Amino acid sequence: MIHNRTVIEARPAPTHTIGPVAWLRANLFSGPINTILSLAAIYLLVSLLVPTIQWAFIDADWVGTSRDDCSREGACWVFINARIGQFIYGLYPRHEIWRVNVTFGLFAVLIAWLAIPRLPLKRWVAVATLVVFPFVAFALLYGGRFGLPVVETHRWGGLMLTLVLAVVGMVAALPIGTLLALGRRSKMPIVKSFSVIFIEFWRGVPLITVLFMASVMLPLFLPTGMNVDRLVRALIGITLFQSAYMAEVIRGGLQAIPRGQEEAAAALGMGYWKRMGLIVLPQALKMMIPGIVNTFISLFKDTTLVMIIGLFDLLGIVQAALSDSRWLGFSVEGYAFAALVFWIFCFSMSRYSQYLERKLHTGHKR
């Protein structure tokens, strides 16, 4: 028996599934709604980017010394060029600037050492950064030792002050935050309630009121006749505020460690501080690093608030430069510069913390 076989017509070849056209079709023009959205997005991009690039690069003036050199329609980067020294170092004496450079160069090396996973001796570098470096930095920046002339803190400013505020606030907040986090998890009722009240109080109020408090109330709290430097007052406020946030990050890290770890340590006869210092905290620290970096980013952005109590951080000094009568009307350039600096710092730190999170995240992912 012979079956009557009919041959099916050959199907048309599939449309492109690779290549730019197929990519465009799949990702941008896959349907009527998507097409409309894509066109709208392209329109938005063009209408935003073209004038911005025109303003910032093509029509911009780059070199010169005064506002007369800014003749064209675009941005006047001459303003930034003329002021860059002030924006970075504040009113720090010009021939002492090397001290700032050395301090932050040293700091950058230490941080890079800690951040790059392959480098050895992490523990010792961390100890050096947290314990030794602050004293070295103080001696270098403030002076008065090793024959360095004293530079009063009211001359500090710009990016340098921003970094000083953020780094000191952070380094000082770490130990306080650790103690508070341990206190909040403690079984001792008084210690626990003290920690909870402290943390919730500072987390419940805005940083600006904390700074106000540090600048107007702190002098009242001290013995009559004792005067505290304005920068130190701001630092005290920032540290207290930051330590409460740090405590919550550290508590989160502590909670992620299984109870068995602490119980096993206790079974080996370890006391509380040994259990915490040798078993729990080192394991928790690994999990806390992304959170710590994130709080550092928000602290870094929040340091701009010190301009309200009269310190000239990067934003403060840009704002002050904008009201200089020789350079009126360049506010967009000034803000764009400050925004770019802050953005580079914060974005690179947030990328680093995301990288760490990915490295530490070993669960199932799609």
Next chain:
Amino acid sequence: MSVPSKAPLRRPKPPFWRDPAKRALTFQILLMIGVAIFLLGIVNNTQDNLAARGITTGFGFLTNTAGFGIVQSLIDYSSESSYGRTFLVGLLNTLIVSALGVLAATIIGFVVGIARLSPNWLIARLATCYIEIFRNIPLLLQIFFWYFAVLRTMPSARESMSLGEVIFLNVRGLYLPEPQFLSGFGLIPAAFVIAVVASIAFALWNKRRQEATGKRLPAGWISLALILGLPLLVLLVTGVPVTWDVPALSGFNFRGGITVIPEFLALWLALSIYTASFIAEIVRSGIQAISHGQTEAAQALSLPQGLILRLVIVPQAMRVIIPPLTSQYLNLIKNSSLATAIGYPDLVSVFAGTTLNQTGQAIEVIAMTMAVYLTISLLVSTFMNWFNARVALVER
């Protein structure tokens, strides 16, 4: 085998410093004493300092005349009003900018967060750019940008930008038409309330019917039609009892309508845009936190895409989203205190700023200001905890 001795095992009593219970007690007492000495020292120093400066403590200053004007107040206020009234005006200004900021930030944040997950490559990239740009620039800088670089450089009143000759924007602010309600307008809110009640009743009936018969009507659309349609119908039937007080240029300024001061606009824009970038990330991570198996299971049940989102993804994602969303709301409320940098009359600006400078009552003023923020924080987190407990997964 050794024979266990009959004598009772005598455990030596540990010395005082080895007994955990006693040690904990000692430690806590020491902490209490330390804190008490610290606080007493502060109180003592403060009294000395206040006496030296001739400042009397107490809240009596709240009834004194403030003597300064405030550009924006929701309640009656003049320079003859008291400092207590100043406090209220500042508080209300903080609350209104916070409430509108929370609203706008939520809307922008959810839209951008969902856009970031869009299959459309361009839209997803745009959303990512938005998030990465705005959350990595300090809020104060953004406020300054909107205020000094955008709103302060607007044209003067005579050359103001206008939208259809009803909405005007110039260096003095935004001018909106103000509705003036005529008699008979009361029916419209009444119609609105009736529509809301009716749609709730309809939703309940619809749910019962669905449980009994398996059939359901599109409750969402019907409710929307009721809530929008009924007031609109009443509005048309009663002959539109609303007139609009349109701002008009007279002399060098606009008269009539609602004036939104530029300080408010700058603060509100910056707060919403900044916070929205964080909310967007929260929304994205909340949606991504839902296991992909949930979507696949819903697809296997052949639910359409819209229902998968509404019935499967969103209810579960909300559980992940709400706790961090709460802290963003609280951040926004606290960040509204940056108003003081551009002179928007919020609580910190008029009370912890001007009032403090005029009276010198640092302790009372700062304590009151902090108490307000603490109270708001506690209230919002209590409410959000309650809401979170309602949507939380109940296991066993």
